[in-house]
Amino acid sequence: xxxxxxxVKQYGTFTAVDDVNLEVAPGEIHGFLGPNGxxxxxxxxxxxxxxxxxxxxxxxxxxxLAAEPEAAKASLGFIPxxxxxxxxxxxxxxxxxxxxxxxxxxxxxxxxxxxMLELFELGRWEHELVEAFSHxxxxxxxxxxxxxxxPQAVVVDEPMVGLDPRGARLIKDVFxxxxxxxxxxxxxxxxxxxxxxxxxxxxxxLKGRIIACGTVQELRxxxxxxxxxxxxxxxxxxxxxxxxxxxxxx
Amino acid sequence: xxxxxxxxxxxxVWSARNRLRRREPGDLTRAAxxxxxxxxxxxxxxxxxxxxxxxxxSYAELGDYLLRIGLSxxxxxxxxxxxxxGVVTALSTFFLxxxxxxxxxxxxxxxxxxxxxxxxxVGQASWMVVIFLxxxxxxxxxxRCTSPWFYAAAMVFTVGPFAVIxxxxxxxxxxxxxxxxxxxxxxxxxxxxxxxxxxxxxVLLRFIRPEQLLRVESLPDLTGFFAxxxxxxxxxxxxxxxGETLFSALRGERDLVHAAALWTTxxxxxxxxxAAGERWYFSGYSRSQEASKARFNRLRLLDAAVHxxxxxPVRRQLLIKDVKIFLRDVAQWSQLxxxxxxxxxxxxxxxxxxxxxxxxxxxxxKNAYAFVNLGMAGFVMATVxxxxxxxxxxxxxxAFWIVRTAPISLQDFLWSKFWTGLIxxxxxxxxxxxxxxxxxxxxxxxxxxxxxAIAFMxxxxxxxxxxxGARYPRFGADxxxxxxxxxxxxFMIQAVLYVIVMIALLGxxxxxxxxxxxxxxxxxxxxxxxxxxxxxxxxxxxxxxxxASMRSGVRALERMSE
Numbered sequence: 001x002x003x004x005x006x007x008v009k010q011y012g013t014f015t016a017v018d019d020v021n022l023e024v025a026p027g028e029i030h031g032f033l034g035p036n037g038x039x040x041x042x043x044x045x046x047x048x049x050x051x052x053x054x055x056x057x058x059x060x061x062x063x064x065l066a067a068e069p070e071a072a073k074a075s076l077g078f079i080p081x082x083x084x085x086x087x088x089x090x091x092x093x094x095x096x097x098x099x100x101x102x103x104x105x106x107x108x109x110x111x112x113x114x115x116m117l118e119l120f121e122l123g124r125w126e127h128e129l130v131e132a133f134s135h136x137x138x139x140x141x142x143x144x145x146x147x148x149x150x151p152q153a154v155v156v157d158e159p160m161v162g163l164d165p166r167g168a169r170l171i172k173d174v175f176x177x178x179x180x181x182x183x184x185x186x187x188x189x190x191x192x193x194x195x196x197x198x199x200x201x202x203x204x205x206l207k208g209r210i211i212a213c214g215t216v217q218e219l220r221x222x223x224x225x226x227x228x229x230x231x232x233x234x235x236x237x238x239x240x241x242x243x244x245x246x247x248x249x250x
Numbered sequence: 251x252x253x254x255x256x257x258x259x260x261x262x263v264w265s266a267r268n269r270l271r272r273r274e275p276g277d278l279t280r281a282a283x284x285x286x287x288x289x290x291x292x293x294x295x296x297x298x299x300x301x302x303x304x305x306x307x308s309y310a311e312l313g314d315y316l317l318r319i320g321l322s323x324x325x326x327x328x329x330x331x332x333x334x335x336g337v338v339t340a341l342s343t344f345f346l347x348x349x350x351x352x353x354x355x356x357x358x359x360x361x362x363x364x365x366x367x368x369x370x371x372v373g374q375a376s377w378m379v380v381i382f383l384x385x386x387x388x389x390x391x392x393x394r395c396t397s398p399w400f401y402a403a404a405m406v407f408t409v410g411p412f413a414v415i416x417x418x419x420x421x422x423x424x425x426x427x428x429x430x431x432x433x434x435x436x437x438x439x440x441x442x443x444x445x446x447x448x449x450x451x452x453v454l455l456r457f458i459r460p461e462q463l464l465r466v467e468s469l470p471d472l473t474g475f476f477a478x479x480x481x482x483x484x485x486x487x488x489x490x491x492x493g494e495t496l497f498s499a500l501r502g503e504r505d506l507v508h509a510a511a512l513w514t515t516x517x518x519x520x521x522x523x524x525a526a527g528e529r530w531y532f533s534g535y536s537r538s539q540e541a542s543k544a545r546f547n548r549l550r551l552l553d554a555a556v557h558x559x560x561x562x563p564v565r566r567q568l569l570i571k572d573v574k575i576f577l578r579d580v581a582q583w584s585q586l587x588x589x590x591x592x593x594x595x596x597x598x599x600x601x602x603x604x605x606x607x608x609x610x611x612x613x614x615x616k617n618a619y620a621f622v623n624l625g626m627a628g629f630v631m632a633t634v635x636x637x638x639x640x641x642x643x644x645x646x647x648x649a650f651w652i653v654r655t656a657p658i659s660l661q662d663f664l665w666s667k668f669w670t671g672l673i674x675x676x677x678x679x680x681x682x683x684x685x686x687x688x689x690x691x692x693x694x695x696x697x698x699x700x701x702x703a704i705a706f707m708x709x710x711x712x713x714x715x716x717x718x719g720a721r722y723p724r725f726g727a728d729x730x731x732x733x734x735x736x737x738x739x740x741f742m743i744q745a746v747l748y749v750i751v752m753i754a755l756l757g758x759x760x761x762x763x764x765x766x767x768x769x770x771x772x773x774x775x776x777x778x779x780x781x782x783x784x785x786x787x788x789x790x791x792x793x794x795x796x797x798a799s800m801r802s803g804v805r806a807l808e809r810m811s812e
Contacts, residue, residue, distance in 0.1 A: 045539075048355045052536035076356035086349045088265035097261055102357035129268060 007056035018208035024184040031199035032188040039208040040188040048078040077151035081158040083142040087131035102149035116144035135162035153184040196230040258366035274748035280736040301391030307643040322493035335375040336420020345538040362526040376413035403499040411516035417517035418591035428534040568666040587666040620692040635715040639671035641732035644723045660807040676708040717799025721806040755788040
C-alpha cells in the first residue's frame with residue numbers, strides 16, 4: 001500500500017507538488033498521468049526516498065517514510081525513468097549487489113537472480129557487462145532489480161520507454177501478475193493506451209495538484225466525454241490540445 | 251541490511267576487476283605509458299628527496315632544523331590541498347554521484363552510506379598526495395639510514411590519519427554549504443572553492459618570500475627569514491603533528507604525543523562528521539537534486555560580438571555554443587581560475603627575481619631564463635590544451651549526432667573548434683611570455699623571438715590537441731577523464747617532445763647570436779646559414795604538426811561513419 005498525505009514539494013518559491021493526497025491499495029495498479037513538468041517524477045522520487053518533501057507524509061506498507069525510511073524502502077520497488085546501473089558490472093553482478101542492498105543473502109540469492117534474469121529474458125546476458133546492453137535491456141534489468149526482493153509496493157516512472165512490443169507486453173504481464181498477488185503499483189506514464197488498458201484507477205496531476213482521480217469511466221464522466229478515448233479525456237482535463245496551432249507552424 | 255559498509259564499495263571493486271579482465275585495445279600501451287611516467291616520477295622524487303636530505307645532513311643541527319621545518323611545510327601544503335580536494339570530492343561523492351539514486355532508494359542506514367562515501371572521498375581526494383609522499387618520505391628515510399619503523403610511521407601511522415582530517419573538514423564544509431546556499435547553486439560551490447584555494451596558495455607563497463634568499467644584504471636578517479619560514483607552521487595544525495611524528499621517527503624516536511593528536515583528531519572528525527551527516531545529509535542531497543539554474547543565461551554581448559565576426563553562420567553558431575557551454579560549466583571555470591592563480595604566482599616570481607645582484611652573470615642568466623620561460627610557457631600551453639582543447643570533440647558527447655546529421659562538413663566543425671581553442675591559448679601564453687620577459691629585462695631580440703615562437707607553438711599544440719582529440723574521442727567521459735585518457739597522455743608526451751625540440755632549435759642560434767653581439771663579433775656566413783636552418787626548421791616543424799594533426803583529425807571524424 002502507498003499513501004500520500006498532503007504532500008508538498010517546493011523549490012524556492014516554485015511549488016512542484018502541491019498538497020497531493022493519494023492512496024494505492026494492495027493489488028491495485030494506479031496510473032499517474034500529467035503533462036510534462038506537472039510534478040509526476042518529483043512525487044515518485046519523494047516516495048522512493050530520493051527527495052525530501054517540504055511537508056506531508058508518505059506511508060509505504062504502513063511505514064512512515066520519514067520515521068522508518070529503511071523499513072519503508074525495504075518493502076518498495078522503484079523503477080526510475082532514468083535508472084542508474086554500474087556500466088562495468090555484469091547483469092548478474094548488478095542483481096547480486098542489489099540483492100545485498102535489500103538484505104537478501106545466502107544460498108538463495110543466485111537462484112533468485114537467475115529467476116529474475118529469465119523472467120525478463122536476460123538469462124543469456126548474465127555474464128555480459130551492462131555497458132553493452134541496449135536501452136530496453138537496461139530497462140528490463142532495472143525491473144528485475146526492482147522485483148528481486150519481492151516488494152509489496154512498486155513505484156514505476158515511464159516503464160514502457162525504449163521497450164520493443166515484446167518487452168512492453170512482458171512488462172504488462174509482470175505488472176498484472178504482481179497486482180494479482182497483492183502488490184500495489186503506482187505507475188507514471190505518457191502512454192495513455194497502457195494506462196487505459198492496465199490501470200484500475202488513474203490520477204491526473206497538473207501544475208503539482210491532482211485535478212482528477214478515478215477509474216477510466218469516472219474520468220470520462222468527469223470530462224463529459226461519454227465513451228471517449230482516454231487521450232481525449234486527458235487533453236480536456238489538462239487544458240486543450242493545441243492542435244489548432246499545428247497548421248500555422250508546419 | 252546488516253552488511254558492513256564496505257559492501258557499498260563492492261561495485262567499484264568489481265568494476266575495476268572487470269576492466270582488468272576485459273582489456274580494451276590500447277589498454278596495455280596506456281598502462282605502459284602511465285607506468286613508465288609514474289616510475290620516472292617516483293625515482294625522480296625519491297632521488298631528489300634523498301639528495302636534499304643528504305645535503306642538509308652535512309649542516310648538522312641547522313640541517314636537522316631545516317629538515318624538520320621542511321617536513322612541516324610539506325604537510326602544510328598538502329593540508330590545504332587536501333582540504334580543498336575534500337570539498338570538491340565530497341560534493342561529487344556525497345551529492346552528485348549518479349549511483350546515489352540507486353543507493354538512496356535502497357534500505358541502507360544513513361550511517362552505512364556515510365561511512366562508505368567518506369572512505370571513497372578520502373581515497374579519491376588523497377591518492378595523489380599519498381603517491382607523491384611515498385617516494386619523498388622513502389627518499390628522506392633512505393638518506394638518513396633509518397629503520398623500517400620510519401616507513402611504517404610514514405605511510406600508516408602518519409599519512410593515514412593526516413589525510414582523514416582535512417578531507418573530513420572539507421566534507422563538513424561541503425555539507426554546510428550544500429545546506430546553506432540556495433540549492434540551485436550547489437555545483438557553483440566548486441568555483442567558490444577554486445577561488446579560495448587559489449587565494450590561499452598565493453598567500454602561502456607570499457609568506458615565504460623566497461626571493462630574500464638571493465639578497466646578500468639580507469643575510470644578517472637570516473634569523474628573520476627563518477622566523478618567516480616558521481610563521482605559518484602552527485603547533486595546533488595536523489601538518490605540524492605529522493611533521494613532528496615523522497621527524498622523531500627519522501631520529502629513531504617515537505613522538506607518541508603528536509601521533510596521538512593525529513589519530514584522536516582523525517577519529518573525532520569522523521565521529522563529528524557522521525553525527526552532522528545523520529542530521530543534515532539527506533536534506534542536503536535532496537536540495538542538490540534540483541536542476542541547476544542557467545548561469546550567464548543571457549550573454550547578449552557574446553551573441554552580438556560573435557555576430558560581428560566575419561564567419562559563416564555554421565561556424566558562428568558552433569562558436570556561440572562552445573563559449574556558452576564553457577561559461578556555464580563551473581568545473582571548467584574553477585580549473586581555469588586555479589591555472590590563472592598559478593600563472594600569477596609564476597609571474598610574481600619573475601617580478602621579484604633580482605638578477606642585477608649577480609653582476610657578472612646577470613646578462614647570461616636573464617637570457618637563459620628567457621628560454622626557461624619559453625619552455626614553461628610551452629608546458630603551460632600543453633597543460634591548457636590537454637585540459638580544454640583535447641576534450642573539445644569528446645565534449646560533444648551524445649549530442650555529436652547533431653553535428654553529424656547537420657549539413658556541416660566535419661572539416662568546418664574541427665576548424666571551428668581550432669579557432670575557438672587557439673585564441674584563449676595564444677592570448678594566455680603570449681601574455682605570460684611577454685610579461686615575464688619584460689620583468690626579466692631580456693634582450694629585445696629574444697623578446698621578439700619568444701613572442702613569435704609562442705604564436706607558432708600555439709597553432710601547433712592546439713592543432714595537435716584537436717587532431718588527437720578527434721582520433722581518440724571519449725564521448726561518454728567528462729573533460730578531465732578525456733584529458734587523462736590514452737589520447738590525452740599521447741598528446742602530452744608529443745607536446746613535451748615538441749616543446750623540447752623547439753627550445754633546442756631556437757636556443758642554439760639565439761645564444762650564438764647573443765654571444766657574438768656581447769663580444770662585438772660579426773656572425774659568420776656559415777653560422778647565419780645554420781641559424782636560418784634552425785629557425786626555418788622550427789617554423790616548418792610547427793606548421794607540419796599543425797596541418798598534419800588537423801588533417802588526421804578530420805579524417806578520423808570522417809571514418810566514424812564508415
